[in-house]
Amino acid sequence: MSYEQYFGLREQPFAITPDPKFFYESDQHMGALIRIQHAIDTAKGLTILIGDMGLGKTFISRKLLDKLQSEDGRYEAALLIVIHHEITAAWLLKKIAVQLGVDTPAEDKSSLISQICKKLIELDDAGKRAVILIDEAHMLQTQEIYEELRGLLNVEGASHKLLNIVLFGPPELERFMQLDPPLVSRIGLKFTLRPLDEKSTIGYIGHRLAVSGATREIITREACRSVFQYSRGTPRLINALCDNALLEALLQKKVLVEPALIDQVASDLGLKKE
Ligand SMILES: Nc1ncnc2c1ncn2[C@@H]1O[C@H](COP(=O)(O)OP(=O)(O)OP(=O)(O)O)[C@@H](O)[C@H]1O
Ligand SMILES: [Mg+2]
16 A cells, blocks of 8 residues: 555655645745746846755746746746756757757857847847746856856847846855856846745645645644754755655554654654754
């Protein structure tokens, strides 16, 4: 028997995939989303979202992409995920060109840049805001890349910048951006994501359980407090603790997850209270 069946749930509440229906609208996450969208709407050019591991940057980037794409063609938005740090400026420019809808991207950098500029003007004429979201942006580690991004940010129409770039990454992203100080001075908005507080952690756990179909209390409030103390409000750790606790509850035939069970799984995961 799975723990979903045991607890009468439709699906696993704490799976790691960023499924939009599980998105919990905490002050932190909504604060980031609203501010970033405002920066885009007011053509701030460059925005960065900084946050430690597992706080929800990737989930926010997905949510933002869904939101921009659902708004009746007002935005031409794309999400790029940088998977290793050996990518070149030419590779990145080509990706950006393709995402913006350039049909046959050129091989050389300067032709690519003119193709992108032309496309940005076309999009602007059609009343669309061009937005490129880049997750794992700390994998961009050469000066050349940051200079090229700055070049694209300089493309302006009659009254505003034609491209918005949003970079998502851990604090070290800011260190790599120092490779091109003029780019740092062009940051229009920086938002630093913080962990959830105790109240939001309890709300987060309750939300995920409810979305999975829970109709009764499964993790007690005291146990949620304990999850907060071990995870310090980091969503990825909250998920790991709760997922393991539900499985342990099944194995130990407990109807409720109480603090002692959280202590046990936290110790297995090597987590300590602050
Ligand atoms: N607002 C939220 N609502 C529901 N789940 C969330 C939320 N924020 C984060 N999570 C969950 O927490 C986990 C970590 O989130 P995510 O992968 O977005 O973090 P990250 O900041 O991108 O981490 P990394 O630095 O490792 O890339 C995921 O399983 C995600 O589903
Ligand atoms: Mg991530």
